[in-house]
Amino acid sequence: MCQTCTKKPVIALHSGEQLCKKCFIAYFDRKVRKTIRVHDLIDKGDTIAVAVSGGKDSLTLLDLLHAIFTNNKSVSLFALLINEGIVGYRDDCVEHTKKFCAERNIPLHIFSYEQEFGFALDTVVKGRKPCSVCGVLRRNLLNTKARDLGATKLATGHNLDDEAQSILMNQFRSNMETSARLGPLTGVKDREGFIRRIKPLYFMTEKEVMTYAFLKNITDDFRECPYNKDSYRNQVREMLNKFEDLYPGTKHSVVQSFMEILPALKEKYKGDVPIKSCKKCGEPTSRDICQKCVVLDQIRSS
Numbered sequence: 499m500c501q502t503c504t505k506k507p508v509i510a511l512h513s514g515e516q517l518c519k520k521c522f523i524a525y526f527d528r529k530v531r532k533t534i535r536v537h538d539l540i541d542k543g544d545t546i547a548v549a550v551s552g553g554k555d556s557l558t559l560l561d562l563l564h565a566i567f568t569n570n571k572s573v574s575l576f577a578l579l580i581n582e583g584i585v586g587y588r589d590d591c592v593e594h595t596k597k598f599c600a601e602r603n604i605p606l607h608i609f610s611y612e613q614e615f616g617f618a619l620d621t622v623v624k625g626r627k628p629c630s631v632c633g634v635l636r637r638n639l640l641n642t643k644a645r646d647l648g649a650t651k652l653a654t655g656h657n658l659d660d661e662a663q664s665i666l667m668n669q670f671r672s673n674m675e676t677s678a679r680l681g682p683l684t685g686v687k688d689r690e691g692f693i694r695r696i697k698p699l700y701f702m703t704e705k706e707v708m709t710y711a712f713l714k715n716i717t718d719d720f721r722e723c724p725y726n727k728d729s730y731r732n733q734v735r736e737m738l739n740k741f742e743d744l745y746p747g748t749k750h751s752v753v754q755s756f757m758e759i760l761p762a763l764k765e766k767y768k769g770d771v772p773i774k775s776c777k778k779c780g781e782p783t784s785r786d787i788c789q790k791c792v793v794l795d796q797i798r799s800s
């Protein structure tokens with residue numbers, strides 16, 4: 499039975515604690531609000547661009563931020579959706595997101611690879627790693643569009659599972675400089691051209707987000723991108739899930755221990771990255787030509 503009120507439980511947390519629907523929703527809300535507060539994710543005067551894909555994580559995030567800030571005149575938000583062009587997957591997500599935002603009166607801006615780069619992801623993945631192409635292009639569009647639409651922060655639906663995977667992936671590849679850019683709040687204040695990113699669902703597990711999205715009728719479509727199954731990330735995800743089954747709390751331990759060393763990592767790598775303007779597109783980058791332009795050149799010359 500629910501540990502708080504003795505009703506029928508809907509979920510067991512990693513600690514073993516069981517909660518009913520009402521107590522779980524209250525627990526989830528409380529924990530996300532605490533993450534925002536303790537990690538100073540949102541300030542007065544912020545305009546938040548919420549990156550939405552139409553999946554459970556991003557719509558849960560949008561629903562919560564909308565509920566938290568709907569009566570707060572000092573913070574505004576809008577949704578930003580990038581349509582990569584993945585037939586049979588993203589098309590459905592776009593329609594669901596349009597309906598979701600219309601019902602809540604949330605402004606929604608949609609951009610597509612087709613419109614911006616002249617091709618759909620499906621048409622350029624042959625012989626390439628889809629996520630490497632997609633990740634670079636999406637990151638670029640989210641940053642430039644959020645910035646050009648006047649946002650001061652970009653909120654993403656990354657959850658605790660995503661972060662634990664990223665930490666391990668960087669560790670396995672000896673990529674600590676990339677890890678220094680993880681955490682619930684990333685980026686540097688007033689760095690020209692770059693929007694700071696926030697992850698309010700940082701301490702919520704994928705299972706918790708899925709349960710919340712289902713219980714609150716946010717979505718009951720938990721399909722994943724068809725390209726995800728072959729990715730390195732997915733292999734790490736499956737390994738972590740196996741470990742979590744055997745040793746509950748593993749994912750929390752990965753993230754908690756990482757949070758302890760994150761300030762030292764940020765200190766070590768701070769200011770190491772010189773910011774230049776890409777010689778091709780003028781966007782901020784640490785190299786002469788930004789990653790987006792490198793990827794686009796490879797695609798266009800093949």
Ligand code: SF4
Binds near residue numbers: 629630723
């Ligand atoms: Fe893009 Fe890979 Fe994410 Fe699919 S799983 S949307 S291909 S980054």
Ligand code: ZN
Binds near residue numbers: 502503518521
């Ligand atoms: Zn209860």
Ligand code: ZN
Binds near residue numbers: 776781788
């Ligand atoms: Zn460029």
